[in-house]
Amino acid sequence: MISFSPTEDETAFVDVAEGFAKDVIRPKARECEKHRAVDEAIIAKAEEIGVASLEFPESWDGLELPLISQVQMFQTLSYGDLGIVQGLPGAGDAASIIRIAEKNPVLETYKEAGRGRSWPNVAFIDAFDLGQPWAEELQISKNGDGYTLYGVSRPVRLGVGAEYVVVAAVDTDNEPVVLWLHNTLGGDRWTAAEGDYRLGLLSAGLARLQFNHAEAHANEVIATGDEARRLITGAQTRIRILQAAKAVGLMQAALEYATEYTAERKAFGKTIAQFQGVSFKIAEMAIETKIANHLVLEAATKADADKNDAVEMSLRALYRAHRSSLFVTDAAVQLLGGHGFVDEFPVEKWARDAQAQASLYGREHDLLTRRGEQIVNGATGAKKGVLQ
Structure with missing residues (x-):
């Protein structure tokens, strides 16, 4: 029989998350929604308890928690306010890419950018399922050893002010590809179109990302094909x-x-x-x-x-x-x-x-x-x- 009873360590993590959710997150929910950004005090507390590194591997100085522990943490935090949790800065959904491909050399620049500091924001575009109507709005074409991106993504969280973008997609030749793009300071590789997406999660930095023949070079390709x-x-x-x-x-x-x-x-x-x-x-x-x-x-x-x-x-x-x-x-x-x-x-x-x-x-x-x-x-x- 499978037991879902938390371990002592999980209970300790959840207890910390529960106090954070009730005492810090919930009271600030309306204020964060109004300003469409997570309060700095909340961000500082989240970093203190390691929320951004729950999924990160130990080789990245992360906690590398199993999913069964993470789900209990995120359930508790989202009990405080889902909008704030979705807007907490860091790698976001791309943390799962990092968890699996931790040794990929393409990720080294991001690893160094966040080591010992706050992790830069990453927007994750999942355009892998071409059956989705929005996936056809973003085209990824092979261009020598790299790729060219044109079009607009669906709304993604942390899209506003994202320094990095991960694109998981199928290119125009029907080959799977995962790209890791970096927008250097003042760069224009993509633009973020903000808006009220379903009028919810307003603290999560939701935006559609627009690409105008942006080039992804060979050293920004994490994986292709079956990999x-x-x-x-x-x-x-x-x-x-x-x-x-x-x-x-x-x-x-x-x-x-x-x-x-x-x-x-x-x-x-x-x-x-x-x-x-x-x-x-x-x-x-x-x-x-x-x-x-x-x-x-x-x-x-x-x-x-x-x-x-x-x-x-x-x-x-x-x-x-x-x-x-x-x-x-x-x-x-x-x-x-x-x-x-x-x-x-x-x-x-x-x-x-x-x-x-x-x-x-x-x-x-x-x-x-x-x-x-x-x-x-x-x-x-x-x-x-x-x-x-």
């Missing part, structure tokens, strides 16, 4: 699990707030929670949160053990986390009635953040499509005697 495919698949698996964990933290916050509100608010001489319709809704919210949490923990365990079904489990965990977070946060807004739409109460922000999170990392339909393709390809390969 790139394996690297992207491995990174995507880890990113899905970590992002699903953050969605669970958001759900836990909405569930707790709605539960406390309905237990204290009175109507017709009794608390709202005593009405059957309300209690049923709270129960549904709790069930969805538990299911999503269990799937995230199971997926993290599979990935840590390098199981063959880790990719499948990551898709399932992210799909359910997005579906559940949209339901839970919307239900919280409904349970607060008119107060649910007032910005004096946090639930309306959480509902917006849940929408933006799902849009950034895959709507339920997109994730189901990916999983369906896996099943079909697996069945076809099995009939042909091919290992999938």
